[in-house]
Amino acid sequence: QRAPARAAQLALREVASELAAAENLSDRSVQRQMCQAMTLVDDYPATLAAWEAGALTRAHAHVIADIGSALPPEKKAEFDLLAVATAEGRSPARLR
The missing domain is CATH 4.10.910 (30s ribosomal protein s13; domain 2)
Known part of the structure; x- marks a missing residue:
């Protein structure tokens, strides 16, 4: 390094x-936990905003970041928005 x-x-x-x-x-x-937080800030701003607003739980945010980690960087912003919209009314397990 x-x-x-x-x-x-x-x-x-x-x-x-x-x-x-x-x-x-x-x-x-x-x-x-710090790395997870940095990932949310850098790659999933809509998820972070929804969590901060109380629309999602910590578990929802971790599911979204976990699933999104396999995506290419250019697809993460679109996935972030879709995942937040999909998460509404679903448990973290159902969201996964």
């Missing part, structure tokens, strides 16, 4: 470690 990428990884690990200690969680668990 290049130096800036390594520095970013180290910073992410350091923050995750501090949060994990404060919350009595494993640092790996916190790192995973």
Whole structure:
């Protein structure tokens, strides 16, 4: 890895470690949660907005991000909008 990428990884690990200690969680668990959050922010803004508005649950958001991870980057925006519209009134399992 290049130096800036390594520095970013180290910073992410350091923050995750501090949060994990404060919350009595494993640092790996916190790192995973942070990566999931970054994925929602970067790739699924409609899903994130619906979650923040209370229209979706955390489980719905994770299902959408999980299913969408197999898609090419240029299809994720369209999928994001369709998934949010489809999620209304469905359980996370039914949405999957």
